[in-house]
Amino acid sequence: MFDLLIQLPLHVAFAAALGFLTPMTPDGRVGWIDRVLALVALGAGAHYVVHHGRLATRMAMVDDPPLLDLVAGGVLALLLLEASRRHIGAALVILALGFVAYAFAGPLLPGFLSHGGVSVTSWVSSRISLSPSPGPHAGAPGRWR
Secondary structure, three states: OOHHHHHHHHHHHHHHHHHHHOOOOOOOOHHHHHHHHHHHHHHHHHHHHHHHHHHHOOOOOOOOOOOOHHHHHHHHHHHHHHHHHHHHHHHHHHHHHHHHHHHHHHOOOOHHHHHOOHHHHHHHHHOOOOOOOOOOOOOOOHHHH
């Protein structure tokens, strides 16, 4: 049985792929670009299966993830946002992007809204199963173990 380091990114990859392969047109056809985006999502998910050994032994918050890990995680996050926009609408995507903007803009905000901020590397590695608390829901509570 796969552990969570593989299960969660594969779940996200399959969800994004299904989002692209579900016909949204009145005639029920899936376009070629949707098929390509589904394959890209599955390829990003396969990255976690192929590199499972290295990812499992990586020391989170100590070792910087390789560029390929960041690209796979970023692509998977962007594809999930696009699949969400197509099926749920722009409101959820705008809300999610607002929280992402808040994470990056923390040092620029005034008063009680300010915080230390995050780098792109730490954000991608903590969102897509490269941190101690795997998955897109990972955050501060995952670091308190």
